[in-house]
Amino acid sequence: MVQLLMNQPVKEITFLKQNADKWQQFDSLITTKGASDPDLMADLFIQLTDDLSYARTNYPKAKTTQYLNSLAARVHQEIYKRKKEKSKRIITFWKYELPFIFKNSQKQLMYSFLIFAIAMLIGIVSAAKDDTFVRLILGDSYVNMTIENINKGDPMAVYKSMNQVDMFFGITINNIRVALICFVLGIFFSFGTGYMLFSNGVMLGAFQYFFYAKGLLLQSVLAIWIHGTLEISAIIIAGCAGLTMGNSILFPGTYSRAASFVRGAKQGVKIVIGLIPIFITAGFFESFVTRYTQMPIWLSLTIIFSSLSFIIWYFIIYPIQLNKKAKRYTNGELNISNNL
Numbered sequence: 001m002v003q004l005l006m007n008q009p010v011k012e013i014t015f016l017k018q019n020a021d022k023w024q025q026f027d028s029l030i031t032t033k034g035a036s037d038p039d040l041m042a043d044l045f046i047q048l049t050d051d052l053s054y055a056r057t058n059y060p061k062a063k064t065t066q067y068l069n070s071l072a073a074r075v076h077q078e079i080y081k082r083k084k085e086k087s088k089r090i091i092t093f094w095k096y097e098l099p100f101i102f103k104n105s106q107k108q109l110m111y112s113f114l115i116f117a118i119a120m121l122i123g124i125v126s127a128a129k130d131d132t133f134v135r136l137i138l139g140d141s142y143v144n145m146t147i148e149n150i151n152k153g154d155p156m157a158v159y160k161s162m163n164q165v166d167m168f169f170g171i172t173i174n175n176i177r178v179a180l181i182c183f184v185l186g187i188f189f190s191f192g193t194g195y196m197l198f199s200n201g202v203m204l205g206a207f208q209y210f211f212y213a214k215g216l217l218l219q220s221v222l223a224i225w226i227h228g229t230l231e232i233s234a235i236i237i238a239g240c241a242g243l244t245m246g247n248s249i250l251f252p253g254t255y256s257r258a259a260s261f262v263r264g265a266k267q268g269v270k271i272v273i274g275l276i277p278i279f280i281t282a283g284f285f286e287s288f289v290t291r292y293t294q295m296p297i298w299l300s301l302t303i304i305f306s307s308l309s310f311i312i313w314y315f316i317i318y319p320i321q322l323n324k325k326a327k328r329y330t331n332g333e334l335n336i337s338n339n340l
Helices: 010-031 038-058 063-081 088-103 106-129 133-138 140-151 164-187 191-213 217-250 257-289 297-328
Strands: none
Touching (some): 010 038, 010 063, 038 063, 088 297, 106 191, 106 297, 133 191, 164 191, 164 217, 191 217, 217 257, 217 297
C-alpha cells in the first residue's frame, strides 16, 4: 500500500478520506480471490478510472494520483489477463455495475418513493373531498368510458380494447418515454424530476380512489397491479435516476460541479437503461395478462407479489449484500485511512 503524505492540500485530504475505504476494498480484491472474477474487476476499473480522472485534473503530481494510477493499471492488467467474450459485459452490468450504483443511490431512491407516496396520498384525499377532482386529473373521456364499462359489468374493459401486440409496443414505448423525461428533468436541480413524480403520484391516487368510490377497489387492484407493480416501481426508480443527476449538481462534494454532474448523469443513464427490461415485462403483462380479469385471485396475487419481491431484492437487498461481500474481501489488509 502506498504511504500517502500528510502535507496534502485540504481538498485532496477530503477527497482521500471520502474514498479511502473504497480504494482499500479495490486493492484487497486485486490481491485476493476477487481478482479471479473478471466481471467484478471490470466494474472496479470503471469506478477507478472515474476517480483517477478527477485526481489527474485536480492533483496531477500528488501521491494520491500516483496511487490511483498504479491501482487502475493493476486492475486493467487483471481484466485482460482473464479476458472474456464481449457479451459478458452485459452480465457484468446487471450483476455488479448497476447494483453498485444503487448501493450509492439508496437515499435518492428513498426520496423518490416518498415524493411519489405523498403525492398518491394527496390524490386520494383530494378525490375524496372533491367529486370533480378525478375528472380534472384523468379527463372526462376516460372517466365516462370507465363508467360506461362499469355499467356494462366489465370495469377493466379498457385493457381488452386493443390488439395485444399493438398495445404492447405502444405501452412499452410510452413508459420508457415517461421514464426518460423523469430522468432528464433532473437537470433542473432535481425539481423537474420531483414534479414528474408528484404529478404521477397524484394521478395514481385519484385513479385508485375512483374505483374505491365505485366499490371496485379489490377488483381494480387485482387487475391493474399485475402490470402496475413493475410499471410504478420503474417510474419511482427513474425518479431516483433524475434525483441522482440533479443532486450531483446541487451537492458536488469534493468534485467540481461539472465533474460531479458528469458522474451523476452517467449513473442516471445506467439506471434508466437498467429499467428497460422492467418496462418490457410490465408492457407484456398489461397487454397479454391484465385483460384476463377473471383469473383466479391466487394467480393475480402471485404475479403481483413476485414482481414486488424482485424489485425489493434487486434494487435494495442485493446491492447491500454485494457491498458487504466486497468488504469481506478486505480481511487483514491495510487501511488507507491509517496512513492519513
